[in-house]
Amino acid sequence: MLDPLAEVVALLQPTASSSKVVSGAGAWRIRRLDVGEPFYCAILEGGCRLAVAGQAPQNLQMYDFLLIPSAHDFTISSLQPMATEAADTQPVEIRPREIRIGTQGIPADVQLLVGHCTFGSPDRALLVSLLPQLLLVRGERRLTTLVELVTQEARGQRPAREVILAHLLEVLFIEALRSTSNTAASPGLLRGLGDERLAAAIRRMHEDPGQPWTVMQLAKEAALSRSTFFERFKQALGMAPMAYLFTWRMALAKNLLHGRDATIAGVAHQVGYSSGSAFSVAFTRYTGSTPGCYSRKESMY
Template sequence: MIDPLAEVVTLLQPDATTSKAVSGAGAWRLRRTDVGQPFYCVVVEGGCRLEMVGHEPAVLTQGDFVLIPAAHDFTFSSVAPPAPGYYTEPVTLGSGEVRLGAPGEPREVHFLVGHCVFRSPDAALLVSLLPRLVHVRGEARLANLVGMVGDECRETRPARELVLARLLEVLFIEALRSTTSTAASPGLLRGLADPRVASAIRRMHERPGHAWTVAELAYEASLSRSTFFDRFRRTVGTAPMEYLLTWRMALAQNLLRQRQSRIAEVAKLVGYGSASTFSVAFARHVGVPPGQFAETQTRT
């Protein structure tokens, strides 16, 4: 059986490249504006508060994992935040740990933050299939991984950074596949958590070259056309045909990059009856014609 999440993650090529231990005490607030970069946070001890545009403020506690696939403007703060408009200047301690709030007080929260890198050139296209925010809590497997991350943070063992990077990669994938208990915003995860919508998504991934219609996909989901359309858009955050187009374009870019198929063959594999129709759609979605895209990939 085709696994849509595995396909997306495989094409994304996630790699946890940077991590930083952060502690806080007293009242503090830190604003992040790392536009477009994948951001994650693991709460090792204590708790903190996350505020992100478009989402209700959330208190993160020990064992929580947060992933923002394309981070924009958001803030972390103490559970009881300081006055509005007050932001804390981070201080880097001799150990390399970043301190927020009262420097001389015992720490009240300890968390690990960092950036992932999606090594796929199609990252922006693929990230659009993921939710804007993933917040995982209460997952036993994730709790074990978070515990191992915390253990590595506290110790100074050989190859510590390498082990942390590998653990965080696994944590990232585990978080994405914890769909049934993940408080995720609309996207692929919530779609796969809905059995009816998931049936349609899997069929699109199994046969991306088929000339799917909303009516056919609704039949696969055992729903009426209107109910399916509304349910899909509500859970995935986009209309069924828009999702299908995004996935087809991601597959097309991957095929063109491999240089193993001609443009006409790629067009057929992703559901277009002619190379010219495919070229128009590809250029509109990606920004350049498929031939130019393939040449650029060869040069790089």
């Protein structure tokens, strides 16, 4: 049986870009205005405060793990408050990949392991939209261990480094996603999979995307009436069932078109289209490029 969550993470193709240990003391505040990069943070010692634009601030403590799949505007600060008008803290690099913030010359009262990564998928915007906007997992020491392994591997130059990093990041993301119990935070795949009835239909879509599914057939898989299934699915995932199926098929098609031996007719069949021409029309409408042009462009990189 296919695991939709694992499939989405694998298609995202996460790659480590940077990681560092951050130690802090006294009062401090760091604001990040990122451009949609995935951000993760593990609290190794002490505690701090997180404020994400549009969400209520919350305190983080030792062994908490934070994952923001697409970070834009967030602030991490000390539990000791700073004046609102005070300037943000300037981090000091005390050695490569080790950062000190707050009051210098006194013992640190908090230590964080933070990192950014990138998603190599050509359809990362769609795939990220299926994930919660923020995940906070509390008390899972194995996540901290995974982050430490990612950091150690990223710093070293050992054989097969990139392969190991890719697998570690996939495990890290999957572990974070399945460990969270806060599935009602925002609509997305995780929330849908948290609903036993909807999960049955989602898994069937992923197991057999080439099947000519209808809402009625999917509702039957979920053991719900058509209307109840439709509304429940839309509320949980933020999109209608057939919209989810269409966008998932297009994400698979993009991935399949990367293959050297891929044919338009073959890809069309795998993602549920009876003819190459019908698939070409749908793919062009979705991407703005024909399957042939897309495949040729991607093969150049």
